[in-house]
Amino acid sequence: MSLPPTEPQLLPLLGGPPPERRDAARNRVRLLDAAQELVERCGPRAVTMDAVAAAAGVGKGTVFRRFHSREGLMAAVLDHSETEWQAAVLSGPPPLGPGADAWERLLAFGRSRLESTLLHAELIREAGHSGARAGGAHAFAATHVRYLLTELGVTGDLPILATALLAPLELPILDQQVTIEGFPVERVYDGWVDLARRIIGRP
Amino acid sequence: MSLPPTEPQLLPLLGGPPPERRDAARNRVRLLDAAQELVERCGPRAVTMDAVAAAAGVGKGTVFRRFHSREGLMAAVLDHSETEWQAAVLSGPPPLGPGADAWERLLAFGRSRLESTLLHAELIREAGHSGARAGGAHAFAATHVRYLLTELGVTGDLPILATALLAPLELPILDQQVTIEGFPVERVYDGWVDLARRIIGRP
DNA sequence: AGGCTAAACGGACCGTGGTCCGCTTTGTAT
DNA sequence: ATACAAAGCGGACCACGGTCCGTTTAGCCT
Numbered sequence: 001m002s003l004p005p006t007e008p009q010l011l012p013l014l015g016g017p018p019p020e021r022r023d024a025a026r027n028r029v030r031l032l033d034a035a036q037e038l039v040e041r042c043g044p045r046a047v048t049m050d051a052v053a054a055a056a057g058v059g060k061g062t063v064f065r066r067f068h069s070r071e072g073l074m075a076a077v078l079d080h081s082e083t084e085w086q087a088a089v090l091s092g093p094p095p096l097g098p099g100a101d102a103w104e105r106l107l108a109f110g111r112s113r114l115e116s117t118l119l120h121a122e123l124i125r126e127a128g129h130s131g132a133r134a135g136g137a138h139a140f141a142a143t144h145v146r147y148l149l150t151e152l153g154v155t156g157d158l159p160i161l162a163t164a165l166l167a168p169l170e171l172p173i174l175d176q177q178v179t180i181e182g183f184p185v186e187r188v189y190d191g192w193v194d195l196a197r198r199i200i201g202r203p
Numbered sequence: 204m205s206l207p208p209t210e211p212q213l214l215p216l217l218g219g220p221p222p223e224r225r226d227a228a229r230n231r232v233r234l235l236d237a238a239q240e241l242v243e244r245c246g247p248r249a250v251t252m253d254a255v256a257a258a259a260g261v262g263k264g265t266v267f268r269r270f271h272s273r274e275g276l277m278a279a280v281l282d283h284s285e286t287e288w289q290a291a292v293l294s295g296p297p298p299l300g301p302g303a304d305a306w307e308r309l310l311a312f313g314r315s316r317l318e319s320t321l322l323h324a325e326l327i328r329e330a331g332h333s334g335a336r337a338g339g340a341h342a343f344a345a346t347h348v349r350y351l352l353t354e355l356g357v358t359g360d361l362p363i364l365a366t367a368l369l370a371p372l373e374l375p376i377l378d379q380q381v382t383i384e385g386f387p388v389e390r391v392y393d394g395w396v397d398l399a400r401r402i403i404g405r406p
Numbered sequence: 407a408g409g410c411t412a413a414a415c416g417g418a419c420c421g422t423g424g425t426c427c428g429c430t431t432t433g434t435a436t
Numbered sequence: 437a438t439a440c441a442a443a444g445c446g447g448a449c450c451a452c453g454g455t456c457c458g459t460t461t462a463g464c465c466t
Contacts, residue, residue, distance in 0.1 A: 021462055024414060048452060059416030064454065125332075138379060160394030163380060167370035176341060177366060191363030198401050224432060224443060251422060262446030267424065 028066050030056040035077050044074060044126040074127040078120060082137050085116055089144060102151035109148070110192050113141065113169050114185070118178065124171050141166055152200050165199055168192055231269050233259040238280050247277060247329040277330040281323060285340050288319055292347060305354035312351070313395050316344065316372050317388070321381065327374050344369055355403050368402055371395055 034055035038047045049070055053060045067073040094100035095108040145162040177183045237258035241250045252273055256263045270276040297303035298311040348365040380386045
């Protein structure tokens, strides 16, 4: 046994994890494309991991190495739409994007988020706990709402208040109201606006 | 082929599904006991349906006939504690039970629910969508909160407002704040009280 | 080019949730 | 008591998520 001929990494090379090998990257996009295509053709519920692997022309093990689990894969598919939505909030046209006053933006945010959540309901459910929603997406939304609340002059524990305002727009709660109790979406939205008014402390 | 000699049910016998056969009832309690015992010994995550069936001394098919699915079984186990809690709210000692004024009761309700949700977190997660929570339990909590809000003179769309007040106490949201973001429970509770004040419209 | 290492690959394999169907038990009507 | 229909039973069976490990391949260093 001898010392390795060279240090595999002379400098810490600060920054993140090592880059991805070319075949790995190629397979990741193949898998994501296949998954997206299958999801929108059969619905997320009916998509099996074997099917995705086969459609992408790779082995099953590869699917699980790229995306930890089925939930992870679904989360990745969901991430596509989520990212577009974030772009619309950050730099799209008003009133959702910048350019309108904070109250208008908050209203647009609520409606947009409500519709988006209902639109992707199945996928969100399938993405479950490891959903982009549970990680980055919620953080994004919370940050944005906190910013808007600040603009509106709200004082208090903003992270908590933002969460309280976001909570009724999360799928489990929306599902309860819309799917199970059968409330019309308009009513739920109006209720949310009312909640926002009370939190802000305005007529 | 002849006509059936008697009508199996002369009168509609209004009121629900036919009664349960004796062996069926016996197996239901055996299964529930076995499940509860296994859950508290190994944690809900580790309990398999085969194990429950074996521990109860019945076949696997029987488990699935009584409780539609794994989630259904977990929901049934959860239902035990949930029922006790409901009794405490309806007829236990104040301030959770009747006897205190509405605001005190609301505070006690919030704290109790928060603690109970965190305590049974794993089970609730495992019970998933068909959880007693998604069905009867949420309805109970919503009704109670609606009642308290009425007592406090709140006007508006009460069903929606009640849901908004309950939403931050649901597991997914609590999980986000406590487990992922690491907020202390006290802070979450204080935030909830603040939310309640704003909804009611009082200092 | 050639050689070497670590990463990636693929598909056989396993455990578990859920279904199916032929057999048994229960309750009732004669 | 006996007969009979319906509800219940059990365990073999299937499909799908997830793991494992022997083989292949990308990237790099000489």
